[in-house]
Amino acid sequence: MQWIPSEFPEGYWFIFAQGISPDALLDRLGADPIDPAVMGLQQANDYCFDEDSIIVRAGTAGGWSFAVVPGGVAGEFGVAEASKGTQAFQVYGTTNALRVFSHAENGEVTCQFISGWEGERTGVDPDRFLGGLIAVGLLLPDGRAPRDLGMDVQGAHNKMLEFASAQFSINLCLADIEIPLRARKLDY
Template sequence: MSTDGVEWLEDSAFDEFGYCVTFARGLSAVELLRRMGCDTTNTAGKTPTDANHWIEDVADEFGHRAVADKESVIRAGEANGWAFAVEDAGIRGIDHDVLAVVSTATVAMSTFRNVNALTQFLYVESGKVVCAFESAQVRDGTDPDRLVPYLTRAGLLLPDGDEPDLGIGERQRLVQRMMHTEFGATLPREDVENGELLAAMY
């Protein structure tokens, strides 16, 4: 069982160029990739560096037509009953249509940050965005108040419902800590940062 949590993302190389990490409960890594629209007929184990060069490498070897319809690569794995998908500077995991498919008959969550310090958290069940926010005080979704107890325990909301004065990095850490402590989601750091994870193109 991995106890690395999620908040280490804010202290990693992923923070420099942005990241999007999506979790789906009870799925396999390959099924999560499939639901995110990846070509799962062609998967391979890839480190972050290898994944970032994969499309270019295939184009060099087989010609650009071989990857003409491909935009990027997602790496995926499994830990603590969740599948996770890691996008380096990607946004697919915060696309509501993508998450509707990912969360079919299950629960999905995403944490996102880009180079401009824009952030997003989404909690989705069975195709419906239950709660989504950049600021925990300004929430959207079909039941945006459902996570209020979790947000309060995490320190993202004060007991009166106001939001504490948090920097972006601190807020992201608290969101990601909540994902771990309240829902059990975790990212095995060594595997994600340096190891090979199952990768596929979309």
């Protein structure tokens, strides 16, 4: 998933939910049906409603359903709702360099952090992915954040995406989202 920032420099939002269909994920996000109900990436980018609506498209990758909004963050909502009865995670980025990972299970956010601020994780189980964060170099071997020691992590954003991909065995590529996918309108 490390290709995401270069393909979507104006921002992105991806949410993944395990064991549910793309339509079920769109339902959980509160997305409304539209016509056409299936759109490719370019068609979705060209489709415009108003300032308070976006197109969200959904498909599958590696046993997970995913929803994607290139160019913007539908954002802070969705991951807890998408996780009811399962687990879900989201990664999003904005043009002002905010990059966030959130994981939820059974309706509760378990772990959330901002890229570059991994030492300030929140959620009901913020240490759940400690091993994965250490493995990709976002945290030091003792679990401390490099920032706490006055050090920066080079490529923290790409490492965050590498972590998510490895932790959940997601091998999403650009071709997976360029193809026609289920599409709906999402008000935010």
